[in-house]
Amino acid sequence: MDVMTMLKPKEMAERLGVTVRTLQKWDNNGTFKAHRTPTNRRYYTEEQYLQYIGKDNSNQSKRKVIAYARVSTNGQKDD
Secondary structure, eight states, rough: OOOOOEEEEEHHHHTTSHHHHHHHHHHHTTOOOOEEEETOOOEHHHHHHHHHHOOGGGGGGGEEEEOOOOOOGGGGTOO
């Protein structure tokens, strides 16, 4: 059983590069919903963070990583 990592709004805001007030607005308008404690405090999960940044664990096996590289001269071809 995985333990759900809880993040405070400030921690989530720092990770996403937004303000806590922005997270509150997103929660109120449904853009990025927060979970609530029994005392009605907002919190977020690590899973929500990973989904937001596009690194959801459920999709990892379906994605391929492709790399492309160029060299500037023929002399660098063998490097």
